[in-house]
Amino acid sequence: MIGDVPTAGPALRPPSLQLSRRRFVQGAVAGTLLWASPQRGLARSRAAGRPAPFTQPLPRLSELTAADIDLTAAETLVQLLPGGPATRMWTFNGTFPGPLIRRPSGQRTTVTLHNQLPVAAGTLTLHHHGGHQESIHDGQPATNLVDVGSSRTYVYDLIEDGVGERGALQWYHDHSHQRTGRNSWMGLVGMFLVDDGLDAQLGLPTGDQDIALLLTDRAFDEANQLLDPFATRSGAGDGTPPGDEVVGDVFLMNGASQPFLDVQPRRYRFRLLNASNFRVYNLALEDGTPLVQVGNESGLLTEPVTRDAILLGPAERAEFIVDFHGRTGALNLISVPLASAGEVPRTAPARADLLQFRVAAGSVADTTVIPAALRPLPSWVDTLSHTPDRVWVFGLGVDPSGTTAWTVNGRTFDHERVDARPELGSTETWLFVNTGPVAISHYIHLHDVDWHLLSRNLAEPEPWESGLKETFRLDPGEVLLVGTRFTDHLGRFMVHCHMLEHEDHGMMTTFEVVEPGKGDRLPRSPIDPTPTLVRASMPPATAQDALAVLDHVARTGAAAPFSVLRRPLPALSTPIICTLDPR
Ligand code: C2O
Ligand code: CU
Ligand code: CU
Numbered sequence: 001m002i003g004d005v006p007t008a009g010p011a012l013r014p015p016s017l018q019l020s021r022r023r024f025v026q027g028a029v030a031g032t033l034l035w036a037s038p039q040r041g042l043a044r045s046r047a048a049g050r051p052a053p054f055t056q057p058l059p060r061l062s063e064l065t066a067a068d069i070d071l072t073a074a075e076t077l078v079q080l081l082p083g084g085p086a087t088r089m090w091t092f093n094g095t096f097p098g099p100l101i102r103r104p105s106g107q108r109t110t111v112t113l114h115n116q117l118p119v120a121a122g123t124l125t126l127h128h129h130g131g132h133q134e135s136i137h138d139g140q141p142a143t144n145l146v147d148v149g150s151s152r153t154y155v156y157d158l159i160e161d162g163v164g165e166r167g168a169l170q171w172y173h174d175h176s177h178q179r180t181g182r183n184s185w186m187g188l189v190g191m192f193l194v195d196d197g198l199d200a201q202l203g204l205p206t207g208d209q210d211i212a213l214l215l216t217d218r219a220f221d222e223a224n225q226l227l228d229p230f231a232t233r234s235g236a237g238d239g240t241p242p243g244d245e246v247v248g249d250v251f252l253m254n255g256a257s258q259p260f261l262d263v264q265p266r267r268y269r270f271r272l273l274n275a276s277n278f279r280v281y282n283l284a285l286e287d288g289t290p291l292v293q294v295g296n297e298s299g300l301l302t303e304p305v306t307r308d309a310i311l312l313g314p315a316e317r318a319e320f321i322v323d324f325h326g327r328t329g330a331l332n333l334i335s336v337p338l339a340s341a342g343e344v345p346r347t348a349p350a351r352a353d354l355l356q357f358r359v360a361a362g363s364v365a366d367t368t369v370i371p372a373a374l375r376p377l378p379s380w381v382d383t384l385s386h387t388p389d390r391v392w393v394f395g396l397g398v399d400p401s402g403t404t405a406w407t408v409n410g411r412t413f414d415h416e417r418v419d420a421r422p423e424l425g426s427t428e429t430w431l432f433v434n435t436g437p438v439a440i441s442h443y444i445h446l447h448d449v450d451w452h453l454l455s456r457n458l459a460e461p462e463p464w465e466s467g468l469k470e471t472f473r474l475d476p477g478e479v480l481l482v483g484t485r486f487t488d489h490l491g492r493f494m495v496h497c498h499m500l501e502h503e504d505h506g507m508m509t510t511f512e513v514v515e516p517g518k519g520d521r522l523p524r525s526p527i528d529p530t531p532t533l534v535r536a537s538m539p540p541a542t543a544q545d546a547l548a549v550l551d552h553v554a555r556t557g558a559a560a561p562f563s564v565l566r567r568p569l570p571a572l573s574t575p576i577i578c579t580l581d582p583r
Contacts, residue, residue: 098190106164130170135491219248295319384483412506
């Protein structure tokens with residue numbers, strides 16, 4: 001069964017878990033018929049100890065700063081919700097989230113993963129998300145797996161192109177084939193901060209005024225145990241794409257439900273990771289004070305951007321400054337619905353209270369600044385072509401048995417297949433297309449290197465996404481042009497949707513960086529031939545969609561409406577690989 005949460009034994013299985021699953025499945029089946037309902041996949045908690053908002057302090061995460069780090073994955077009881085039973089989770093070093101790893105850029109770091117989970121949990125693979133490591137240390141879905149009872153050491157030199165990696169809020173999580181969603185939901189996530197000194201040099205808030213936040217959602221049963229929404233895909237039709245999202249109704253910041261944080265009346269820098277399986281948040285301060293965004297998942301932007309709200313999908317990060325000077329009392333960080341939520345109902349953020357700042361009275365000296373210029377872009381960005389070298393179509397397919405799966409260029413993930421061979425040292429431009437056919441956004445993440453967004457629907461990107469990034473929102477019908485330079489490492493890396501259920505259900509593929517002269521890039525040509533490229537590499541239905549989108553965008557200059565894409569589901573060119581083998 002896909003995603004079934006194994007337990008160490010019958011004794012550990014909470015008595016209500018079976019019941020909870022059945023209820024969830026009923027909801028999911030009903031929802032499959034109602035694709036447009038925003039609440040469709042919501043797992044509703046019946047937690048005994050569900051606290052009132054803003055009654056628990058924001059937990060301080062334990063920090064690991066040594067060059068050699070051990071992470072032990074084990075089943076742990078975690079007091080996630082106050083006042084009731086502890087929650088059975090799978091944790092790194094006993095906490096949820098795992099410890100915050102904090103390392104200077106350019107300094108070799110090793111992380112040794114010890115898999116001490118129950119046997120039924122199966123192998124693990126630890127991905128350092130945002131890191132620029134060798135392929136063998138990248139923690140990929142189906143290779144170099146770590147058996148229960150064994151260990152593996154991952155080496156990160158934190159060097160890129162001969163210099164220290166850009167400072168950034170990176171993170172780590174399990175990346176097991178078809179089990180990433182389940183393993184992450186069970187707790188196998190943590191943050192990894194790479195410092196490069198530029199922050200302090202720029203005068204941004206540091207130390208106690210620089211706070212890393214990991215935001216997730218979960219759902220609980222009456223005994224405070226995590227609901228198990230990872231229903232089997234065999235037979236019942238539940239949990240299958242496009243009705244496979246896993247969202248909870250309890251919001252956890254650093255593992256506490258809607259906590260509060262005491263702050264001084266001065267500037268703070270918050271670095272927030274959306275580590276949710278599927279949920280999108282639209283972060284804002286409740287009183288309407290804008291947020292000053294200074295960074296994203298690839299570190300500092302070129303300049304600060306003032307925003308009313310920051311839309312953040314799974315795996316994306318936002319660094320923002322809040323100045324509490326001149327305030328007292330409570331100020332809430334919330335998620336607000338999108339004005340245009342009707343466009344993408346399945347992935348639109350809901351209204352949610354996330355974190356309360358409590359500002360102390362009085363005044364304190366504050367020498368921090370938000371400089372007008374932050375980090376310049378690397379020079380390779382100027383050399384990127386606006387003509388795509390490759391096209392990646394993100395869609396939905398159905399196999400001969402009628403089972404749906406998420407696809408990349410009409411195919412589901414097969415770890416033995418390589419779909420692109422860019423050359424080491426070269427720059428490439430890739431085109432992402434979301435052909436639906438359901439109105440769901442995707443959040444496309446690329447391993448190995450940072451990317452630069454050249455255009456969104458052939459228009460200039462917004463300032464907050466015009467720096468470097470590694471996870472890109474791709475709304476229904478949208479076309480994105482992104483470019484990168486492949487440095488340092490040969491070998492295989494992934495491109496996938498970071499909505500974990502999409503990734504687990506097929507929407508992932510492999511590119512392999514190869515020696516110069518051995519690549520498979522088609523000759524560059526003007527923008528027109530793009531559809532030819534698409535046609536050559538994909539089943540006809542998907543190719544036509546991509547064509548329709550490109551035509552529409554070129555003609556109207558606007559985002560392709562969802563209606564352009566309405567069509568029957570395309571047949572898959574390869575059968576879905578969906579049996580879950582614990583290996
Ligand atoms: Cu955070 Cu390939 O993933
Ligand atoms: Cu990654
Ligand atoms: Cu997706």
